[in-house]
Amino acid sequence: MTVWHVPGEILTRFATEPADLDDVTASSVETHITGCAACRAAVATEADPVALDRSWQAVVDAVDRPRRGVVERLLARLVPEETARLVAATPALRVAWLAAVVAMIAGAVAVSRTSGSPAPFLALAPLLPLGGVAAAFMPEADPGGEAGAAAPMASTGLLLRRAQAVVATSMLVLGAGAVALPDLGPAAAAWFLPSLLLTVAALAASTWVDPRRAVAAASLGWILTLLVASHGGRTAGSLADAALFAASGQAAFALLAVLATSVVVARRRHFSYLEVR
Amino acid sequence: MSSTTVRVRQVARRFGSTIALAGVDLDLGPGVTGLLGPNGAGKTTLLRILATVGAPDSGTVEVLGNDPGTADGRLAIRRRLGYLPQEPGFHRAFTAFEFVDYVAILKEWGDRRTRHDEVRRVLALVGLEPVLHKRISALSGGMRRRVGIAQALLGTPDLLVLDEPTAGLDPEQRLRFRELLGSQPTSTVLLSTHQTDDVAALCHHVVVLTSGAVHFAGAPRDLARLADGRVWVADHRQAGAGLAWVTAEGAVRHVGDPPAGADLVAPTIEDGYLLLTGAFADAPAA
Numbered sequence: 001m002t003v004w005h006v007p008g009e010i011l012t013r014f015a016t017e018p019a020d021l022d023d024v025t026a027s028s029v030e031t032h033i034t035g036c037a038a039c040r041a042a043v044a045t046e047a048d049p050v051a052l053d054r055s056w057q058a059v060v061d062a063v064d065r066p067r068r069g070v071v072e073r074l075l076a077r078l079v080p081e082e083t084a085r086l087v088a089a090t091p092a093l094r095v096a097w098l099a100a101v102v103a104m105i106a107g108a109v110a111v112s113r114t115s116g117s118p119a120p121f122l123a124l125a126p127l128l129p130l131g132g133v134a135a136a137f138m139p140e141a142d143p144g145g146e147a148g149a150a151a152p153m154a155s156t157g158l159l160l161r162r163a164q165a166v167v168a169t170s171m172l173v174l175g176a177g178a179v180a181l182p183d184l185g186p187a188a189a190a191w192f193l194p195s196l197l198l199t200v201a202a203l204a205a206s207t208w209v210d211p212r213r214a215v216a217a218a219s220l221g222w223i224l225t226l227l228v229a230s231h232g233g234r235t236a237g238s239l240a241d242a243a244l245f246a247a248s249g250q251a252a253f254a255l256l257a258v259l260a261t262s263v264v265v266a267r268r269r270h271f272s273y274l275e276v277r
Numbered sequence: 278m279s280s281t282t283v284r285v286r287q288v289a290r291r292f293g294s295t296i297a298l299a300g301v302d303l304d305l306g307p308g309v310t311g312l313l314g315p316n317g318a319g320k321t322t323l324l325r326i327l328a329t330v331g332a333p334d335s336g337t338v339e340v341l342g343n344d345p346g347t348a349d350g351r352l353a354i355r356r357r358l359g360y361l362p363q364e365p366g367f368h369r370a371f372t373a374f375e376f377v378d379y380v381a382i383l384k385e386w387g388d389r390r391t392r393h394d395e396v397r398r399v400l401a402l403v404g405l406e407p408v409l410h411k412r413i414s415a416l417s418g419g420m421r422r423r424v425g426i427a428q429a430l431l432g433t434p435d436l437l438v439l440d441e442p443t444a445g446l447d448p449e450q451r452l453r454f455r456e457l458l459g460s461q462p463t464s465t466v467l468l469s470t471h472q473t474d475d476v477a478a479l480c481h482h483v484v485v486l487t488s489g490a491v492h493f494a495g496a497p498r499d500l501a502r503l504a505d506g507r508v509w510v511a512d513h514r515q516a517g518a519g520l521a522w523v524t525a526e527g528a529v530r531h532v533g534d535p536p537a538g539a540d541l542v543a544p545t546i547e548d549g550y551l552l553l554t555g556a557f558a559d560a561p562a563a
Binding site for chain 1: 364385
């Protein structure tokens with residue numbers, strides 16, 4: 001039996017100038033060499049080694065490229081690929097965490113709708129971004145573990161970028177939840193400034209103390225504020241009418257948020273030592 | 278030593294009522310230094326401080342000419358550091374390649390192609406090419422240890438801090454690790470271990486830490502010399518020994534205060550270490 005091989009001239013053109021071949025010939029050669037070791041070897045000797053190496057590296061690179069989750073793919077549209085990978089590693093941006101946040105917000109909205117007041121939602125909302133920020137600052141939760149914690153980019157800058165991403169995501173989810181509140185008046189947006197203040201205040205406090213303590217203190221502060229605001233036999237429903245969520249309270253939140261932001265900016269190099277215990 | 282890479286002065290650290298480090302003084306220069314000590318001696322605490330992931334309560338630390346207590350100092354150190362923690366804390370869903378790639382991003386390897394080449398290089402160095410894309414959760418303990426070693430080697434750091442790098446490695450892999458470390462251009466290596474034979478094979482300098490303080494710092498042969506005249510063999514256990522065990526040859530090897538006429542033998546690093554840390558730690562030489 002005579003075994004057919006690709007003629008030398010065609011093989012040379014296939015290896016060096018494939019664009020010069022018509023599609024039918026190129027396809028035929030390609031099909032043949034996948035099953036013919038002799039022609040494959042001949043192509044290898046004809047091909048430009050530099051181009052071959054470049055092509056092989058591209059294949060290896062494509063095979064080795066790590067899988068990307070939904071959040072990382074979305075982030076990669078906004079920031080460089082590497083930044084997206086690091087920011088998306090924040091526990092608070094994982095699907096399970098986001099699902100839990102959505103479930104809590106849905107629960108708060110349901111309670112608010114049942115009671116006819118946005119108060120339960122307004123009370124809970126500021127705590128959710130705080131939880132996300134706490135997770136962003138937990139070195140134990142970073143996929144790099146303690147080895148990653150000793151790397152140059154495991155710095156304040158990365159943690160702040162993660163915190164920003166968490167806060168932005170939480171705010172979007174909270175905003176969506178607020179639309180479902182029974183009253184779409186100004187009170188439905190009264191969660192925004194307290195949320196912002198608590199988060200920035202926790203970041204500011206983290207320049208002095210362990211971030212987890214800072215977040216715990218901010219959460220406690222918010223709960224105490226709610227207790228004081230509801231003092232005097234106010235019902236949960238009337239909490240929404242308290243000064244806290246009225247114009248005066250909102251103005252105070254805005255002012256304090258600006259102050260806390262200026263502290264973060266001024267003391268950004270003093271974030272407390274992030275020790276993995 | 279020709280130059281000092283790590284300088285530690287009166288470093289103390291406590292966790293609640295437990296004193297981990299009680300005024301450690303240490304100077305390290307180029308070469309491989311072994312850190313020996315019993316469990317709870319403070320080895321990991323000291324390594325974590327040098328790797329900038331732990332902070333001392335008091336004392337001063339200088340690593341590669343920088344102060345890890347400042348943000349700028351930490352950044353400068355981390356850019357020249359390779360660190361293998363005792364418990365790397367691998368992310369379960371990552372493959373070996375993904376984990377090392379993630380750490381490489383944290384180590385400022387921006388260009389993807391170059392970074393992936395480096396990740397493949399270090400994984401090949403530890404012999405993990407066949408399992409690059411296997412999830413870490415599916416790897417054996419020894420393989421995970423090698424993934425940890427691989428990430429520490431990224432970028433050929435100037436200072437390698439390795440916390441029990443040979444724990445979980447089989448004998449062949451331990452030999453390969455010695456070969457690997459011997460071929461690394463990294464100038465200063467500090468490794469903690471419980472394996473005195475690793476120290477004998479790898480280290481030009483050894484530090485023994487007990488109860489949070491340095492009890493010995495010097496050449497491995499000097500550690501062995503501490504047991505000069507205090508190691509003997511006999512065909513049965515004799516009085517005066519702090520420790521005695523039956524060797525593969527069937528003789529009983531003793532470390533302690535030998536009786537008159539004892540058959541003294543040349544001490545090893547392990548003998549010196551046992552004298553420092555064992556029941557005879559404070560006893561005068563015979």
